[in-house]
Amino acid sequence: MRALEQKKLLTLIAPHSLQRLLIDTAKRCGIGGYTAVPATGAGVGGLQSGGLGSDANVVIYIILSEARLLTLLPEIDELMRAGYRVKAMVSDISILPRKGDSEA
Numbered sequence: 001m002r003a004l005e006q007k008k009l010l011t012l013i014a015p016h017s018l019q020r021l022l023i024d025t026a027k028r029c030g031i032g033g034y035t036a037v038p039a040t041g042a043g044v045g046g047l048q049s050g051g052l053g054s055d056a057n058v059v060i061y062i063i064l065s066e067a068r069l070l071t072l073l074p075e076i077d078e079l080m081r082a083g084y085r086v087k088a089m090v091s092d093i094s095i096l097p098r099k100g101d102s103e104a
Contacts, residue, residue, distance in 0.1 A: 004094040008069045009061065012076070013039065013087040016056040022086070025079070026062060029072040035061045063095065 012022055019036055026034060039057040064072070069090065076088050 002097050005097050007063050007093050007095050008066055009063055009091040009093045010069060010072065011089045011091070012060040012062070013089075014058060014060070015085060016058045018079075018084060018086065019058045019060065021079070021084075022060055022076075025075050026072060029068065029075060031062060031064055031068055031072060033063065037061075063093070 014022060016038070023034060023036070037059045039059045041057065062072075073088070073090075076086060080086050080088070
């Protein structure tokens with residue numbers, strides 16, 4: 001079996017209207033892969049039912065190296081400081097490399 005790789009998982013929760021901005025920000029930092037999922041819920045900003053585009057959220061998952069994370073986080077922090085409603089969570093994860101990647 002291939003050895004597990006240590007990576008970071010950046011999970012972003014934001015209004016759906018910010019999805020393109022967040023993805024473009026990640027791309028400028030050299031990140032090409034992500035998964036975006038529609039989300040509903042409630043928090044400080046109130047209920048996000050998803051019934052209208054204006055009250056829909058998105059969850060964006062990005063698996064990346066610590067080096068790329070340290071490039072992207074200041075950009076996300078800048079958006080948050082500018083008043084954009086974004087939650088950013090970072091987790092340590094282990095992934096099984098894609099087929100053909102390094103063997104253990």
